[in-house]
Amino acid sequence: ETGVTQSPTHLIKTRGQQVTLRCSSQSGHNTVSWYQQALGQGPQFIFQYYREEENGRGNFPPRFSGLQFPNYSSELNVNALELDDSALYLCASSPGTGGGQPQHFGDGTRLSIL
Amino acid sequence: GESVGLHLPTLSVQEGDNSIINCAYSNSASDYFIWYKQESGKGPQFIIDIRSNMDKRQGQRVTVLLNKTVKHLSLQIAATQPGDSAVYFCAEKIQGAQKLVFGQGTRLTINP
Numbered sequence: 360e361t362g363v364t365q366s367p368t369h370l371i372k373t374r375g376q377q378v379t380l381r382c383s384s385q386s387g388h389n390t391v392s393w394y395q396q397a398l399g400q401g402p403q404f405i406f407q408y409y410r411e412e413e414n415g416r417g418n419f420p421p422r423f424s425g426l427q428f429p430n431y432s433s434e435l436n437v438n439a440l441e442l443d444d445s446a447l448y449l450c451a452s453s454p455g456t457g458g459g460q461p462q463h464f465g466d467g468t469r470l471s472i473l
Numbered sequence: 474g475e476s477v478g479l480h481l482p483t484l485s486v487q488e489g490d491n492s493i494i495n496c497a498y499s500n501s502a503s504d505y506f507i508w509y510k511q512e513s514g515k516g517p518q519f520i521i522d523i524r525s526n527m528d529k530r531q532g533q534r535v536t537v538l539l540n541k542t543v544k545h546l547s548l549q550i551a552a553t554q555p556g557d558s559a560v561y562f563c564a565e566k567i568q569g570a571q572k573l574v575f576g577q578g579t580r581l582t583i584n585p
Contacts, residue, residue, distance in 0.1 A: 363516075392571065401562050401575030402517065415571030449516050456571060459505050459524050464516035 361386050363452050363465035371471045372440050380435045380468045382450030388463070390414070390456050391433040393425060396447040396467070408433050409456050445472045485582045492550040494579045496563035499544060503565040507573065508537060508548045510559045517562060520548070550581075558583050 364383045372378050384391050390409045394402035404417035408427035422438040431452070437444060447469050451462035486492045498506070504525040509517035523530045523537045523546075530537050536549040546563050560580050564573040 392573075394573075399577070401564075401577050402573075404572035404574070407571040417572055451573075459522075461507055461519045461522050462573060463519055464509075466514070466516040 363450055363463055365450050365465040365468050367468055369469045373473050374440055376440050377438045380448050382433045382465060384431045384452035385463050388452035388454050389431050390453045391427055392451045392462055393435045394449040396449055402449055414456060440472050442472050445470060483580045485584060486553050487584050488553060490553055492553045492581060494548045494561050496546040496576055497544060498565045500567055502567050504568040505566040506546050507564045509562045512559045553583055555583050557581060
């Protein structure tokens with residue numbers, strides 16, 4: 360069974376640039392959620408994708424957007440990068456959207472904004 | 474509002490002792506809780522979960538206890554080993570919502 364994989368592992372960008380982060384869900388999982396984890400903090404929910412549509416969103420501005428593909432993989436796009444966007448971006452997959460199903464995380468993409 | 478907090482930011486235990494990590498939550502509509510372990514440079518790793526209709530669940534060397542009356546969750550690790558050193562997060566899922574709400578984490582350090 361293949362776990363959640365994310366790419367790239369590290370990325371350095373400058374303010375104002377755009378970035379795309381990628382995630383492959385665990386086999387058999389059709390739901391993908393994205394989280395932002397600042398240093399020393401717990402992960403914060405950005406949004407979730409199910410059946411290629413956004414299925415819930417946290418308190419993040421519209422410059423954070425995403426996609427889900429027919430194979431359930433997903434992308435997180437961030438436009439007009441700001442210094443505060445520096446964080447670990449985590450992708451988690453689960454076998455559905457219902458309660459009682461744990462989300463399994465990848466090892467994240469460490470994004471640094473200069 | 475939604476918040477998941479931890480009583481202690483750090484916990485230091487002797488190798489072989491039992492560890493207890495505590496977590497308080499504030500949303501009575503939460504119906505599902507998870508404990509994650511996060512090692513340096515890695516993503517959160519699922520340890521154990523519990524639904525709100527249960528008050529105890531056991532796994533291999535771990536037990537989660539849920540007290541809905543006082544909105545408290547705990548993770549017990551038996552015979553703590555050096556490999557248990559990590560940051561532990563509790564997370565709650567509010568009924569009908571998609572997101573997990575995480576606390577800030579407790580760093581568990583094992584003394585030889």
